[in-house]
Amino acid sequence: QSALTQPASVSGSPGQSITISCTGSTSDIDGYNYVSWYQQHPGKAPKLVIYDVSNRPSGVSNRFSGSKSGNTASLTISGLQAEDEADYYCGSYTTSSTPVVFGGGTKVTVL
Amino acid sequence: EVQLVQSAAEVKKPGESLRISCKGSGYNFINYWISWVRQMPGKGLEWMGRIDPYDSWTNYSPSFQGHVTISADKSISTAYLQWSSLKASDTAMYYCASRPRSGDHFDYWGQGTLVTVSS
Numbered sequence: 001q002s003a004l005t006q007p008a009s010v011s012g013s014p015g016q017s018i019t020i021s022c023t024g025s026t027s028d029i030d031g032y033n034y035v036s037w038y039q040q041h042p043g044k045a046p047k048l049v050i051y052d053v054s055n056r057p058s059g060v061s062n063r064f065s066g067s068k069s070g071n072t073a074s075l076t077i078s079g080l081q082a083e084d085e086a087d088y089y090c091g092s093y094t095t096s097s098t099p100v101v102f103g104g105g106t107k108v109t110v111l
Numbered sequence: 112e113v114q115l116v117q118s119a120a121e122v123k124k125p126g127e128s129l130r131i132s133c134k135g136s137g138y139n140f141i142n143y144w145i146s147w148v149r150q151m152p153g154k155g156l157e158w159m160g161r162i163d164p165y166d167s168w169t170n171y172s173p174s175f176q177g178h179v180t181i182s183a184d185k186s187i188s189t190a191y192l193q194w195s196s197l198k199a200s201d202t203a204m205y206y207c208a209s210r211p212r213s214g215d216h217f218d219y220w221g222q223g224t225l226v227t228v229s230s
Contacts, residue, residue, distance in 0.1 A: 036216035038156075045206055045223050046148075046156065051216035089156050093215040098172045100146070100158040100215070 003028065004090055004103035011109040017078040020106045022090030023071060028101055030071035034093035037066060037075045040105075041086045049088075050075060077108070085110045113137040115145075115207050115221035122227045123197050130193035131224045133207030140188035141165040143209040146217065147181060147192045151203045161210070162190055197228045 005023040012018040022029065022037075029035055035053045038046035048057050050066035053073065063078045073092070077084050090103040118132045133145060146161040160171035164183040171181070183190040190207055205224050208217035 032215075034215035038217070045220040046208075046217070047220065048216060048218050051214060051218070057218065091156075091216065098158055099161075099170065102156040102158065105155040 003094065003096065003101035004092060006088075006090060006103035006106045008104075009107045009109065011111055012077075012080045013111045014080055014082065016080050017076060018080060018108065020075045020077075020088055020090075020108070022073045022075070022092075022103045024073070024092055024094075024101070025071055027096050028071075028092040028094035029068060029073050031095070032093050033068070035066065035068055035073040036091045037064075038089045038091065039084075039086050040089065046089065080110055082110050084108060113209075113219050115209060115219055117205075117207060117221040117224045120225040120227070122229070124230055125197060125199055125228055127197050127228075128193070128195050129197055129226065130191050131205060131226065133190045133192075133221050135188045135190075135209065138209075141185055143211055145181075145183065145190040146208050146210060147179075147190075148206045148208055148217075149175075149203050150206065150223075156206075159192070159205075164188075164190065197226075199228050199230075201226060202228045 037050040040046045049064045053068045054066040065076045087105045089105045094101045114136045141164045147159040149157045159175045162169045162181045164185045180193045207221040209219045
């Protein structure tokens with residue numbers, strides 16, 4: 001069981017916006033602004049798309065945005081495209097037994 | 112261009128030992144921590160542990176402590192993950208990932224090394 005909770009799947013039509021939630025606790029998301037999001041296409045390595053809650057690395061589309069409220073972080077993908085179909089994982093710094101925890105992953109399907 | 116290049120896929124028998132590698136290039140290797148992340152077939156990401164290549168200080172997840180060893184050779188910009196006695200349950204994809212000293216995220220990832228343990 002992952003320390004961070006994500007929905008198993010989210011879907012949307014091309015052009016729509018979708019939001020993926022990531023729920024944690026005061027030991028991680030609610031206590032620190034070190035939430036990150038990773039995109040993983042089938043058979044590929046994860047790729048960083050958001051760090052420190054809402055920052056985009058160079059080269060990542062501005063269609064990806066992140067936010068946080070209390071113990072829940074969110075990743076929003078606007079103007080959904082076929083290439084966005086992938087698994088998405090949230091991650092956070094934590095004061096628990098490990099310094100890093102991941103969510104269980106969310107499969108995004110473009111209808 | 113920053114790259115983490117991992118060693119090739121391995122097929123081993125239970126009880127055998129193994130060391131896989133992760134070579135960094137395009138940046139100063141000692142400026143980033145290296146973590147290892149396991150992904151079992153069809154499953155999510157699990158943080159295993161990390162190393163500071165500057166002084167080889169390590170930190171492990173309790174789930175992996177004692178079963179794997181993380182090391183690094185900064186002279187050749189390479190980190191390692193090793194097992195002394197593999198189990199079938201170690202079958203998974205293993206990724207190395209870099210974490211900047213000033214942040215708590217993984218900005219670059221290796222391509223992954225598939226380890227298959229089967230009798």
